Amino acid sequence: MPDPVLRLSRFTRRFHGPAAPPVLDRLDLTIPAGEFVALLGRSGSGKTTLLRTLAGLDPVTEGTASLPARRAVVFQEPRLLPWKPVWRNVALGLPGEAAVTRQRALAALQEVELSHRATAWPLTLSGGEAQRVGLARALVREPELLLLDEPFAALDALTRLRMQSLVGELWQRHRPAVLLVTHDVEEALLLADRVLVLAAGRLVEDLAVDLPRPRRRAAAAFDTLRVRLLATLGVDENGHDATARAA
Amino acid sequence: MSGQSLSVPALARGTPPRRLGLPRNLGAARRFVVPVLLLLLWQLAAQSGLVSTRLLAPPSAIAAAAWQLIASGELGYHLAVSLQRVAIGLSIALVAGVSLGLLAGLSRLGEDLVDATLQMLRALPFLALVPLLILWLGIGEATKIALVALGAAFPIYLTLFGGIRGVDPKLLEAGRVFGLSRAGVIRHIILPGALPQALVGLRYALGTAWLSLVVGEQINATAGIGYLVMDAREFLRTDIILVGLAIYALLGLGADQLVRMIERKALAWRPSVLGER
Structure with a gap:
């Protein structure tokens, strides 16, 4: 291990x-x-x-x-700085020369397939795009823990x-x-x-x-685990609150 | 009507259909229809004797007076004096308002020392300080500049302080998580985040600066737009008084446009600004 x-x-x-x-x-x-x-x-x-x-x-x-x-974090809301273009948000706080951090930011954006939005303002992004920028901002730091x-x-x-x-x-x-x-x-x-x-x-x-990857939701083993976890969370398969019913 | 408002060019541009049927290129001109009509009515009322030209000069007389004042160089001279007062006063207000706003906004100690005091002073209508200012500074330039500075400093301070404190804490957290130092957080998050508010304050400060100027120039001035107006009153020259008022209005408008221009540059990231393109 x-x-x-x-x-x-x-x-x-x-x-x-x-x-x-x-x-x-x-x-x-x-x-x-x-x-x-x-x-x-x-x-x-x-x-x-x-x-x-x-x-x-x-x-x-x-x-x-x-x-x-x-360490790096991707938050529930993208938390991008609206006054910085996308690539500057990705490069935020990276140490090193500006030219180098810019290259790293652009490479990270390419990984999340957002190269074409590198100079866009964050408020013009869709929810999914903004979250991908958040992901690029985390990845560019090469985290040991994400x-x-x-x-x-x-x-x-x-x-x-x-x-x-x-x-x-x-x-x-x-x-x-x-x-x-x-x-x-x-x-x-x-x-x-x-x-x-x-x-x-x-x-x-x-x-x-x-389970082998890529995983399929339809697989039987997947479903077994799903039911088990839902039970631990106190919800039965039909979405009823199992703890409430027990009480 | 509705068919016309849904004309092809409007749709092609993606603009919402206009409620009035006027074509789009008349939109700007449309806004001047009412003011121009009012001016015409005013002129007619004066010429027909409905309004005494002694109490209210007609537009034609005002235009003539303005032309005369421009040609003689008088207007230019007084305008320069007034602008100088505003420029100096506003500069002092900017330095004071920005430094106090940063001090109170960025440190708790600064807030405790500065904010309560300024909030108390703010409750005092600054124009009520005129008698004291005259006693302290005399009736010369210093009092007029001090009035402008006093009036303009408060909005700058208040909005900058409020803007700094209003920055989204979630963004501050993100800055910390991504390794920004305190200085980095201030530079990349707090200051740009406070800028929209601060620019509203600047616009407001410019408005107060003109107001203070009007009051200040009525205190024993020997030059400036205010002096021009007060002097004209002595001779019942309502045409010159109205020229002075028009100048004040134009200056206010110009200042507003200036700040809007700064906003378009500095706040290009905002959706409202993006929408204007």
Whole structure:
């Protein structure tokens, strides 16, 4: 097994002082280099909180976290600077000479098939294009750990499918470790080597996905895993709230 | 009518059909129809004796007076004096407003020191300071320039401060995640993000600057557009007074156009600006 790029140990996070109930509760998590991990959870389960810490936006106060130096994030909203043309957004914060960073930015844009929009203003992009720029901005940093915070949630269904396969291809080409935060079970099963489920601040499921790639939603094994994950999330196959019915 | 408004060129350009049936190339001219009609009515009212020409000079007399003032060089001289006052006052306001706005916007300490004080001072109508300014600075140029500077500094400060604080925190986070230093965040995110607001402030500041100029030039001035107007009042020359008013209006318009031009250049990324192309 390759060296882990990410290791959390008894990582705990509270929002309102040391006595408050934890949002993330003594989490242990290890992600080896190059592994694609999906993190599922209902709203309020602490997914985003975990991602913020891994991105370096929130400090680690309880427990330990060892993180790689090169990390990059794709947010749910593209978060492009509207006053900078696309390629400058991609090159934002890259160290080095302007000519070199420009070349790197253009190369990254080519990978997401957006070379023709390099000099466009971000506000003229479609939702899918803007999200691809966000992806290029993350890739250009050659991250060891790529954090994806529900990056397809705001896209229409067709664009989402294209983006999912693009992310899959880019991951296979560059092989960063990926943590994909999502609430879409199928998306997780399409892309990830391993699916985690977070509930009430604890990891309640750690499921290896040993399906051959490219994966097909129609495959029987795919469906078995889907039903199992939905059950863990407390939803039955017809979309009913299983926990509510049990209660 | 509706058939005409859906004419082929309009569709080809992708413009929405116009509600009035006038062709598009008359659109600009259409906006002048009412002002021109009003001027005509005014002229007719004066000539027919309906309005006393002593109280309100007709447009023809105003045009004649303007021409005379231009030909004699008087207008140019007074205009230069007024413009100089605004230029100096506005420069002071820009330096003060921008530095205080940056100080308060970029640091909590700066905000605590500067903002509360300025918000209190802002509650004071600055024109009420005229008596004090006269006592402190006399009735010369200093008072007039100080008035312009005071009036224009507040909008610049307020909008810059508000603009800086209004920058989307999500963009600031993105900047941090992508490795920008504090200086980089300020340069690439905070300042460009605050610019649209700040330019609104600049436009507003220009408006207040003219207002302050009008008031300032009525205090014992010996030159300037305001002086021209006050002097004309002594001789009941409503034509010259109206020339002065027209000049003030044109200056205000010109300043507004200037800021719009800056906006088109500096805010080319905004959809509203993109739409104008």
